[in-house]
Amino acid sequence: MRFKNRDDAKKDGHSSFVMPVYSSAHVKDDRLLSAIHTAAAEFINRESNRRSLVTVTKVVFQDERSVHIFISVYPQKDLHAVMDFLGRQEKEFLQFMKKTVKLHFVPKIRFLPDPDMGAMPTAPVEEER
Numbered sequence: 001m002r003f004k005n006r007d008d009a010k011k012d013g014h015s016s017f018v019m020p021v022y023s024s025a026h027v028k029d030d031r032l033l034s035a036i037h038t039a040a041a042e043f044i045n046r047e048s049n050r051r052s053l054v055t056v057t058k059v060v061f062q063d064e065r066s067v068h069i070f071i072s073v074y075p076q077k078d079l080h081a082v083m084d085f086l087g088r089q090e091k092e093f094l095q096f097m098k099k100t101v102k103l104h105f106v107p108k109i110r111f112l113p114d115p116d117m118g119a120m121p122t123a124p125v126e127e128e129r
């Protein structure tokens with residue numbers, strides 16, 4: 001049910017009425033981060049050797065001109081090799097991103113292992129019966 005204002009909401013027994021407020025800058029940032037996330041995932045999928053599963057977990061602004069792209073790697077033992085690969089491919093990724101994402105500026109990109117992923121289980125999970 002939609003209410004025109006708070007008074008109408010209270011008349012119908014609703015205690016609060018909250019109108020969502022979206023900042024246009026916030027929406028644009030979210031779109032940009034989503035586009036960078038998609039481009040990074042596509043680039044890694046195209047360029048990797050597929051010996052390990054590499055997932056882009058999140059993309060965040062470090063400041064106005066730089067972006068951190070967090071990744072997870074399975075198996076965990078391949079993390080250093082994947083990070084070396086992404087470090088070598090940074091210029092190619094920037095070129096790929098220029099072609100696929102409409103940008104007013106090209107942010108500085110840094111690939112980092114996702115600290116939220118922690119230690120991944122090494123043994124298979126047993127099913128309970």
